[in-house]
Amino acid sequence: MLYSMVYGTKSVILMEIGMSGFRTSNFDKENNEAKLRLNLNLLDEKSELAKVHQTAYKHQVAKYYNKKVRHRSFLSGDLVLREVTLSIKELNAKKLGPTWDGPYKIEKVSRPGTYWLEDMSGMTLPHPWNAEHLKKYYQ
Structure with missing residues (x-):
């Protein structure tokens, strides 16, 4: 052809x-x-x-x-779990450690898919998180 x-x-x-x-x-x-x-x-x-x-x-x-592709969107005030990645995993963590950390509260939405989190004590995390690494927390 x-x-x-x-x-x-x-x-x-x-x-x-x-x-x-x-x-x-x-x-x-x-x-x-x-x-x-x-x-x-x-x-x-x-x-x-x-x-x-x-x-x-x-x-x-x-x-x-x-x-x-799984679309995830959260609103301010939603409770979420964040994925445990190598950057936040403790050095002495075991192989079969937890894969999700939290719960965290969505403080604000920077843009669609990017969220600022705060822990349950009210302290804001230092950088925003992508929705790919978050999942809804159900109480």
Whole structure:
């Protein structure tokens, strides 16, 4: 498909030239030039068809990806648990330690998906947290 879009005709591999095949046995030198010009006229249609296929493929990939995305949103005052990451895990923590820490209260929403947390004593954590690392805490 790409070769025909660049050169306006289908490619003939070397084995087809030496062997008698359908394309080499039905070659007509007089009509060849007219057929090549017709292929060049249809090049725009081939290009449009390739764009349609590419757009459909991109849509299909996005649909597959978005199916696995879990949207999380929280409001100020909600109680959440935060994921225990390597940066906040204690050095002497065991392998089977807790994976969630908390509960924490959402102090404010910086922008969608980014939240400032405060612990239950009212002390604000030093940096905001992404919703990807938080989950709702149910009492």
